[in-house]
Amino acid sequence: MxxxxxxxPFELLLCSTDLSLIQESVAAGVDAVMVEWENVEGDRSPIxxxxxxxxxxxxxxxxxxxxxCRLNPYYERTLAELExxxxxxxxxxxxxxxxSVEEVVKVxxxxxGRVKVGIVVETVEAMNLSxxxxxxxxxxxxxxxxxxxxxxxxxxxFCTLIDGTVEKILQNFTISSGFGGLTLPEKGHPIPCHxxxxxxxxxxxxxxxxxRSFIADIQNRNLSEVILRIKNFLxxxxxxxxxxxxxxxxxxxxxVQGLIxxxx
Numbered sequence: 001m002x003x004x005x006x007x008x009p010f011e012l013l014l015c016s017t018d019l020s021l022i023q024e025s026v027a028a029g030v031d032a033v034m035v036e037w038e039n040v041e042g043d044r045s046p047i048x049x050x051x052x053x054x055x056x057x058x059x060x061x062x063x064x065x066x067x068x069c070r071l072n073p074y075y076e077r078t079l080a081e082l083e084x085x086x087x088x089x090x091x092x093x094x095x096x097x098x099x100s101v102e103e104v105v106k107v108x109x110x111x112x113g114r115v116k117v118g119i120v121v122e123t124v125e126a127m128n129l130s131x132x133x134x135x136x137x138x139x140x141x142x143x144x145x146x147x148x149x150x151x152x153x154x155x156x157x158f159c160t161l162i163d164g165t166v167e168k169i170l171q172n173f174t175i176s177s178g179f180g181g182l183t184l185p186e187k188g189h190p191i192p193c194h195x196x197x198x199x200x201x202x203x204x205x206x207x208x209x210x211x212r213s214f215i216a217d218i219q220n221r222n223l224s225e226v227i228l229r230i231k232n233f234l235x236x237x238x239x240x241x242x243x244x245x246x247x248x249x250x251x252x253x254x255x256v257q258g259l260i261x262x263x264x
Contacts, residue, residue, distance in 0.1 A: 009031075009206075010200075010205075010206055010207065010208075010231065010234045010235075011031040011032060011176070011178075011206060011207035012029075012030050012031050012032075012182070012207070012208065012210055012227065012230065012231070013030075013031065013032045013033070013034050013068065013178075013207055013208070013209050013210065014026075014030045014032070014033050014034065014209075014210045014214075015034045015036065015181075015209050015210065015211045016033070016210075016215065017035060017055050017058075017059060018215075019058060019059065019062045021215070022059060022062060022063055022065075023062055023063060024223050025210075025223060025227070026063050026065040027223075027224075028223040028224040028226070028227045028228075029224065029227040029228065029231065030065070030210065030227060031065070031066065031207075032065060032066035032067065032068055032091075032092075033059060033063060033065055033066070033067050033068070034067075034068045034069070034070060034094075034209070035055060035056045035059050035067065035068070035069050035070070035090075036070050037052050037056070037069055037070060037071050037072060037081065037085075038070050038071065038072050038073070038096050039052065039072060040072060040073060045075060046072030046073060046075050046077070047072075048072060048077070048081055048084075053084055053088070056069055056084075056085065056088045056090070057088050060088050060089050060090070066091045066092065067089075067090045067091050067092070068090065068091065068092040068093070068094060068118070069085040069088075069090045069092075069093050069094070070093070070094040070096055070120070071085065071093055071094065071095055071096070072096075073095070073096050073097035073098075073099075074095060074097075074098070074099065074103040074106075074107070078095075078103075078106075078107065079110050082107060082110055082111065082115075085115065086111075086114050086115050090115060091115065091116060092115060092116040092117070092118055092139060092140070093107075093111070093115055093116075093117060093118070094117075094118045094119065094120055094140075094142065095107050095117065095118070095119050095120065096119075096120040096122065096144065096147075097120065097122055097123055097126075097144075097147065098119050098120065098121065098122075098123060098125070098126040098129075098133070099123060099125045099126070100125065100129070101129055101132050101133060101136070104117075104119060104133060104136055104138075105136065108136060108137060108138075116139035116140070117137075117138055117139055118138060118139050118140035118141060118142065119133065119138055119140075119141055119142070120141075120142045120143075120144045121133070121141060121142070121143050121144065121148070121169055122143070122144025122145075122146075122147035122148045122151065123147070123148070123151045124151045124152060127148065127151075127152075127165070127169055130168075130169045130172040130173070131172045133172075134172040134173045134174070134175075138175055139175060139176070140175060140176045140177070140178075140207070141170075141173050141175060141176075141177045141178075142177070142178055142179060142207075143160075143166055143169060143170070143177070143178070143179035144179075145157040145158065145160065145161070145166075145179055145180060148160055148165075152165075155260050156256060156259050156260050158191065158256045158259070159256070159260070161179075161199055161252075161256070162252070162253045162256050162257070166179060166203065167203055170203055170204065170205070176206040176207055177203075177204070177205050177206065177207075178200065178205045178206060178207035178208045178209070179200070179205065179208065180196055180200065180208055180209070181208060181209040181210065181211040181212075181213060181214065182196065182197065182208045182209070182210060182214060182230060183210070183213045183214040183217045183230075184214075184217050184218075184226060184229065184230065185197065185229065185230070185233045187213065187217045188213065189213075190255070190259055191252065191255055191256065191259075194233065194237075194248075195248055195251060195252040195255070196252075197233060197234055197237050198237050198240075198245065198248040198249065198252065199249070199252060200234075201234065201237045201238045201240075202245055202249065
């Protein structure tokens with residue numbers, strides 16, 4: 001794929017329910033906050049607890065930033081979950097583990113434009129349906145690398161990045177796309193974050209998540225400086241020459257292949 005430059009801001013989405021961290025992160029330049037409602041264990045039906053609903057309410061009350069709620073995978077109470085999320089004034093919902101076009105269409109129809117709708121492509125079904133899903137009026141698409149690897153029976157979540165699967169999926173979409181989680185450029189294990197940033201930019205992505213690794217790595221650091229460093233580095237990566245992009249890509253592929261082989 002031809003090297004993509006950042007023609008629009010790259011968004012950082014914080015996944016946290018820590019109210020103080022949310023406020024500090026938004027003030028530091030984080031673009032959105034995600035609250036997780038997805039709660040599925042094994043083959044059991046999804047569960048949405050009153051505590052999870054209360055958490056969303058609290059998050060919404062402490063920030064004016066864009067708030068995203070990841071619902072449970074489509075099931076008999078999806079409409080009820082959607083209405084609860086809208087009642088708590090979320091800006092966007094994500095439907096994970098998509099299995100069919102029909103379930104996404106239902107959520108879009110139910111939303112009636114009251115909230116933006118994004119999807120998570122992390123099943124073989126969603127992967128194969130990407131061309132049709134891309135025709136829907138979605139706001140955002142996220143590739144769930146871990147669950148997609150499990151669905152494909154791949155040995156590592158990054159297999160789909162080096163074998164072209166993610167690239168093929170994203171080529172169908174013109175909306176904002178993303179995958180993975182970021183931290184400081186020099187951090188990240190077992191793959192350095194600066195290489196993952198390179199892949200995000202190479203594939204034309206416009207957002208990524210800030211999760212556990214990020215939260216662990218920012219301890220005792222100036223949060224504003226951290227966010228600025230991440231955004232500046234992403235901007236610099238987008239200005240790489242084609243040769244530099246290919247060098248980073250080859251290093252990324254080599255490291256992932258080493259993980260698959262079990263190299264230490």
